Amino acid sequence: MEGHQRNLYLYDRFNARVAGVSRNDVQTLKFWAEDLGLTFPLFSNTVGHLGIFFGTLREGYPMFSRATVIIDKWGTIRYLKHGSPDYREILLQLKALHEEEKSR
Amino acid sequence: MSRSTLFRFLACALLFLSGCAVQQPQPADPLAALRTPAGTVVWQQEYEFVPPPAPWSLIQLDEDDYSVAFYHSCADRMPRVFPCESTMAYAEEPFGYSRVFEERQEEFFERFLWAARVNFEEPRLEKTTLFGKEALRAETVGHEPVLAQKVLVNVIFARRGERVVAFYFTQWRPEDRAFDRGHIDDFNQFAESFRFLGPSFYQRLTSD
Numbered sequence: 001m002e003g004h005q006r007n008l009y010l011y012d013r014f015n016a017r018v019a020g021v022s023r024n025d026v027q028t029l030k031f032w033a034e035d036l037g038l039t040f041p042l043f044s045n046t047v048g049h050l051g052i053f054f055g056t057l058r059e060g061y062p063m064f065s066r067a068t069v070i071i072d073k074w075g076t077i078r079y080l081k082h083g084s085p086d087y088r089e090i091l092l093q094l095k096a097l098h099e100e101e102k103s104r
Numbered sequence: 105m106s107r108s109t110l111f112r113f114l115a116c117a118l119l120f121l122s123g124c125a126v127q128q129p130q131p132a133d134p135l136a137a138l139r140t141p142a143g144t145v146v147w148q149q150e151y152e153f154v155p156p157p158a159p160w161s162l163i164q165l166d167e168d169d170y171s172v173a174f175y176h177s178c179a180d181r182m183p184r185v186f187p188c189e190s191t192m193a194y195a196e197e198p199f200g201y202s203r204v205f206e207e208r209q210e211e212f213f214e215r216f217l218w219a220a221r222v223n224f225e226e227p228r229l230e231k232t233t234l235f236g237k238e239a240l241r242a243e244t245v246g247h248e249p250v251l252a253q254k255v256l257v258n259v260i261f262a263r264r265g266e267r268v269v270a271f272y273f274t275q276w277r278p279e280d281r282a283f284d285r286g287h288i289d290d291f292n293q294f295a296e297s298f299r300f301l302g303p304s305f306y307q308r309l310t311s312d
Contacts, residue, residue, distance in 0.1 A: 002199070002201070003197070005201045006197065006200075006201045008201075009203070010306070010309070010310070013310070037201065037211060037214070088305055091309055092309070095309060
């Protein structure tokens with residue numbers, strides 16, 4: 001999350017917005033965002049539908065496992081990677097996607 | 105004593121004595137393959153610097169942010185003093201987010217040494233230059249009240265392209281012991297010798 005916050009100015013340049021999704025409740029996320037100084041939206045999905053959809057809700061484990069998803073402006077999932085975010089790979093993907101968007 | 109027993113005894117004695125004559129192996133220099141004839145070290149094909157002199161030693165970091173760090177223990181000089189150590193490092197992604205030095209140092213000290221639970225004094229800020237550009241030095245002392253330990257912290261925030269990078273120095277001592285500020289000279293020489301061998305990932309990303 002800190003890496004995303006550090007890269008917000010680059011996401012802006014590539015016309016991208018970032019949001020986090022967690023199974024924690026809103027109050028917990030609010031405290032967490034304030035503590036870390038995060039300024040981008042964090043969504044609370046306590047029932048876990050998004051985790052089921054993206055394959056990050058392991059059976060018998062109450063929280064989402066980490067995953068990064070990039071969705072283009074037409075709503076198509078263009079990148080899905082499980083595990084800790086690879087910030088440089090994400091930036092390269094966003095740059096390529098932005099070039100593609102500009103050329104359409 | 106039979107001849108064979110005597111022979112075995114002598115053989116053992118010779119082995120023992122020859123063992124005494126063997127010199128202890130010198131620790132391998134982990135930077136040996138990276139050293140240039142000019143006395144610098146080329147690190148990950150990304151940076152070039154003059155490493156701090158012995159007994160500073162390289163720390164192997166399990167990180168992938170192109171950091172490099174060195175460690176200096178004073179356990180041999182002051183064996184009963186704990187903690188007694190210094191570290192210095194270069195970090196490509198220092199804690200915090202802002203690209204404004206004054207804001208970044210505030211964010212930095214919110215996170216730095218967080219797990220050590222130290223209370224930092226108000227940092228003393230000093231404008232300086234590094235890589236031919238404006239930089240900011242922040243110095244403070246953190247206090248760990250439960251263990252009665254303290255840490256001297258000196259950080260230089262500098263710029264690589266539009267991003268903020270940093271050099272860290274820390275020195276741990278018991279609360280009732282004085283700091284050894286001579287190690288900061290080693291830190292300054294390390295930072296001043298540091299060169300980037302090419303544009304960073306972020307500079308290449310935004311270059312066209």
